[in-house]
Amino acid sequence: MNTQPHDQTRGDSTPFFQDNQAAPLSRNEVASLCMKAARGAGMSWGMAEEAGFAAAWLAMHGIDGPGYLCTHLKQAQGREWAELCPSVARGDWRAAGGRALCPIVLGATLCDYAALSDGPVADCSITLGKVDCPILMLPFLANIAQKNGVSITVSWAGGSVVVGQGSDWPETASGALAALPSEAELSLTAQQGVATDPPAGQSPKANTGADTISMLNTFAMRTTVPASEQSRAGAGSTLDDND
Amino acid sequence: MSLQDQNSSSETAAFRRPASEVMRLARMGSSHPTRLSFLRVLLRRLTDEDWVIDRPVWEVDAKGLGHAVYRVKGPERTYSLVAFSHDLPAEMRSDRVIATAWDATFTLFDGDPSPEDIARLGDNVPLQEAGRISPTELTLARANRSVRLFDHVVGALSQGQQPDPEEIAAVGYLMRTTAVYGSGKFGAADRDDIAARPELAAPFQVEMLTVWLIRAFTVDIAEHMAAVKGGDRTVGLSPEIRRMLGVGNSTGLGMAPFIVRHPVLLNNWIMAREEALARVRAQPGAADDAVAGMGKALDAAIRNADIWRSVHPVQVEKLHDLRRDLAMVSDKLSDWDTQQPRPWDALWTWGSETLSHEGQEALLALMLEPHGDLVDDLADHMGADEAATFRLNGSMPIKDLRAILESEYAWALSIDFTSPENIARFWYVSEEKLEPRLGERASEEGATLEQPLCIARLIAELYAALQGFDDATPVASLLLAHPEHRYTVRRAQIAQHHPFAEVHDNLIAADMLPIDLLRCKLAFFGANQFDPRSDRWVRINLFQGAPYPDDVQAEKST
Numbered sequence: 001m002n003t004q005p006h007d008q009t010r011g012d013s014t015p016f017f018q019d020n021q022a023a024p025l026s027r028n029e030v031a032s033l034c035m036k037a038a039r040g041a042g043m044s045w046g047m048a049e050e051a052g053f054a055a056a057w058l059a060m061h062g063i064d065g066p067g068y069l070c071t072h073l074k075q076a077q078g079r080e081w082a083e084l085c086p087s088v089a090r091g092d093w094r095a096a097g098g099r100a101l102c103p104i105v106l107g108a109t110l111c112d113y114a115a116l117s118d119g120p121v122a123d124c125s126i127t128l129g130k131v132d133c134p135i136l137m138l139p140f141l142a143n144i145a146q147k148n149g150v151s152i153t154v155s156w157a158g159g160s161v162v163v164g165q166g167s168d169w170p171e172t173a174s175g176a177l178a179a180l181p182s183e184a185e186l187s188l189t190a191q192q193g194v195a196t197d198p199p200a201g202q203s204p205k206a207n208t209g210a211d212t213i214s215m216l217n218t219f220a221m222r223t224t225v226p227a228s229e230q231s232r233a234g235a236g237s238t239l240d241d242n243d
Numbered sequence: 244m245s246l247q248d249q250n251s252s253s254e255t256a257a258f259r260r261p262a263s264e265v266m267r268l269a270r271m272g273s274s275h276p277t278r279l280s281f282l283r284v285l286l287r288r289l290t291d292e293d294w295v296i297d298r299p300v301w302e303v304d305a306k307g308l309g310h311a312v313y314r315v316k317g318p319e320r321t322y323s324l325v326a327f328s329h330d331l332p333a334e335m336r337s338d339r340v341i342a343t344a345w346d347a348t349f350t351l352f353d354g355d356p357s358p359e360d361i362a363r364l365g366d367n368v369p370l371q372e373a374g375r376i377s378p379t380e381l382t383l384a385r386a387n388r389s390v391r392l393f394d395h396v397v398g399a400l401s402q403g404q405q406p407d408p409e410e411i412a413a414v415g416y417l418m419r420t421t422a423v424y425g426s427g428k429f430g431a432a433d434r435d436d437i438a439a440r441p442e443l444a445a446p447f448q449v450e451m452l453t454v455w456l457i458r459a460f461t462v463d464i465a466e467h468m469a470a471v472k473g474g475d476r477t478v479g480l481s482p483e484i485r486r487m488l489g490v491g492n493s494t495g496l497g498m499a500p501f502i503v504r505h506p507v508l509l510n511n512w513i514m515a516r517e518e519a520l521a522r523v524r525a526q527p528g529a530a531d532d533a534v535a536g537m538g539k540a541l542d543a544a545i546r547n548a549d550i551w552r553s554v555h556p557v558q559v560e561k562l563h564d565l566r567r568d569l570a571m572v573s574d575k576l577s578d579w580d581t582q583q584p585r586p587w588d589a590l591w592t593w594g595s596e597t598l599s600h601e602g603q604e605a606l607l608a609l610m611l612e613p614h615g616d617l618v619d620d621l622a623d624h625m626g627a628d629e630a631a632t633f634r635l636n637g638s639m640p641i642k643d644l645r646a647i648l649e650s651e652y653a654w655a656l657s658i659d660f661t662s663p664e665n666i667a668r669f670w671y672v673s674e675e676k677l678e679p680r681l682g683e684r685a686s687e688e689g690a691t692l693e694q695p696l697c698i699a700r701l702i703a704e705l706y707a708a709l710q711g712f713d714d715a716t717p718v719a720s721l722l723l724a725h726p727e728h729r730y731t732v733r734r735a736q737i738a739q740h741h742p743f744a745e746v747h748d749n750l751i752a753a754d755m756l757p758i759d760l761l762r763c764k765l766a767f768f769g770a771n772q773f774d775p776r777s778d779r780w781v782r783i784n785l786f787q788g789a790p791y792p793d794d795v796q797a798e799k800s801t
Contacts, residue, residue, distance in 0.1 A: 024377065027435065028427030045695045046729025053633060081726060088723060105726070112637030112719035143634060225682075225689030227675035
């Protein structure tokens with residue numbers, strides 16, 4: 001993908017990875033790139049920040065958050081908000097049109113409702129229906145588990161994962177969710193209990209592929225304005241630097 | 244921990260300035276460095292903890308090409324600046340972020356680099372944004388020479404002479420940095436991974452350490468080039484002249500969005516400074532040594548204002564105000580009654596009624612200067628755990644959100660956004676090097692890609708959206724119906740508990756001066772000699788007058 005390794009007209013070095021190389025992005029790079037990509041794919045600024053948060057949280061726990069976000073953005077871009085967001089009613093959060101929910105919107109909204117009776121409080125049982133790339137919900141569920149002192153179970157026909165129990169739950173949960181077919185119907189329950197905040201590794205590799213980074217960059221570049229002589233001239237000094 | 248949690252601040256509350264006074268652009272654009280500025284925090288620690296600094300590697304050839312390592316050993320850890328020296332043709336010398344080559348490039352390595360580390364860094368650091376560094380690196384930076392002064396100094400030293408002090412004063416540095424990247428940029432260590440180290444807990448400490456070591460390099464490379472040229476005749480810089488040299492920094496709009504994007508951090512910086520001023524004002528008396536200390540600081544400020552040069556019309560006027568105000572402060576000190584109750588508060592009150600913004604903010608710095616024992620601990624509260632304020636409170640009733648907007652953002656709600664001059668500009672990110680820029684809405688393309696830095700207008704839009712909601716409705720419902728306000732609601736909820744989180748001005752107004760944002764941030768770094776080169780581009784000087792690595796040890800042992 002990289003034909004001009006030293007092209008300095010780009011503002012960060014993430015496009016310079018080679019094809020098969022896993023990219024050791026810092027968490028700040030993950031959060032920043034994913035936030036911009038989510039915005040470029042059509043999320044509001046505040047929701048794009050949530051996408052950056054989720055991807056960085058997963059990367060911090062050794063899971064390829066940027067890869068899952070990229071997969072999700074490719075299928076979600078251009079879809080109407082009403083199709084992506086939950087239609088919140090007690091016990092039933094499925095999307096109005098019955099299509100797969102956006103895991104970022106769902107996760108952020110669950111956090112917003114964390115202390116409200118329609119939300120993921122202790123002893124709740126919520127039908128979520130289909131959720132795209134459900135691994136991306138995990139960072140939000142981890143937040144809620146901590147805040148509400150609950151353990152959260154995400155279930156589907158024939159299986160379930162528990163958020164906030166045991167130190168390796170992110171690995172177990174992400175493995176199980178990654179294997180789910182896209183038509184799986186999910187539901188969520190919460191039980192009172194002390195949640196475990198999983199230990200984050202010191203700068204673990206995000207294991208994000210160069211193709212993913214390239215695609216996220218393509219989304220991110222949609223937030224930028226092509227350079228013009230007027231904009232270039234306006235940005236700098238009006239005096240010479242060679243003094 | 245933030246300052247709000249402290250009981251001690253209630254005793255000084257009566258002496259604290261309100262955000263409506265402090266957070267105006269005109270005042271922020273008159274900020275002066277203080278003893279709480281980040282480079283001062285670094286220098287205090289280096290001195291107090293007996294850090295040992297050396298230069299284990301100097302492999303630079305007769306053309307000035309090569310590399311060097313500057314090593315700093317603290318109580319627990321070692322940090323090393325790896326410097327790469329290049330031969331830059333004049334036509335490639337640009338301070339803009341769109342430049343592709345520099346006179347020298349640098350990284351701060353976490354520990355003692357091996358030859359393999361240096362080889363790896365040599366393949367990447369000179370490329371700057373187009374290279375990659377790793378979690379063992381903390382910063383990435385580059386610098387260009389001040390051609391005129393560099394050549395003058397090399398020429399003089401090679402002839403066995405000291406450079407002309409007038410020339411030194413006119414420029415103030417041999418090189419200026421054009422970017423110092425930290426916080427995980429280009430693969431570097433994340434801030435979260437190092438923020439728990441006591442020596443790096445205050446903001447921008449790795450960046451300040453990088454720049455301070457670059458300063459030593461700029462002198463070493465000049466002396467090296469002089470020795471190549473002059474051989475045995477060559478002399479080194481005299482300690483007095485060397486001390487007059489800082490490191491320049493050239494910076495543009497890229498820095499402006501930072502303080503808007505980090506409201507909690509901005510709050511904590513300002514809060515620490517304002518609490519420091521309040522503590523000084525609240526003192527019942529004025530100790531003789533503190534009075535003398537302020538007099539000494541005033542002399543230094545007058546000398547600094549004397550050599551401070553700028554041709555930018557806005558700054559020329561401000562410099563005029565500053566010099567006049569400092570003279571007035573000098574007069575005032577001669578009849579200042581230090582025996583009256585709360586003499587510092589009386590002095591401050593006189594200043595706030597008499598001086599321009601420049602003079603008032605300079606007076607603030609002067610008043611803090613002799614009060615290290617009283618205020619230096621505040622530097623421990625200038626960092627921010629931004630993750631802690633990220634999560635929204637969805638349970639908040641609309642009534643409470645509306646109340647926040649009406650109390651914390653009255654300044655924003657009073658702006659008429661139907662008036663063209665109030666929406667004249669838009670902030671955007673250029674495709675070119677992802678540089679933040681400011682466009683004219685009426686004449687430039689790209690306003691549909693506006694960045695959310697127009698806080699006042701976003702607040703006004705949120706306020707309008709709230710009109711359709713019942714008081715008792717939770718914010719969570721609002722956000723479900725209006726995801727476009729999520730960013731603004733997050734800010735408003737932060738502002739509720741962080742009084743200094745927002746700049747109380749319209750950042751897209753026709754008459755907004757981006758350099759005001761830059762000056763505020765740079766003053767917190769500790770920058771002197773603020774010199775705008777346009778309304779959005781400045782040069783400054785860092786570490787001028789400060790000790791060099793060998794001075795720190797020498798001064799400590801005497």
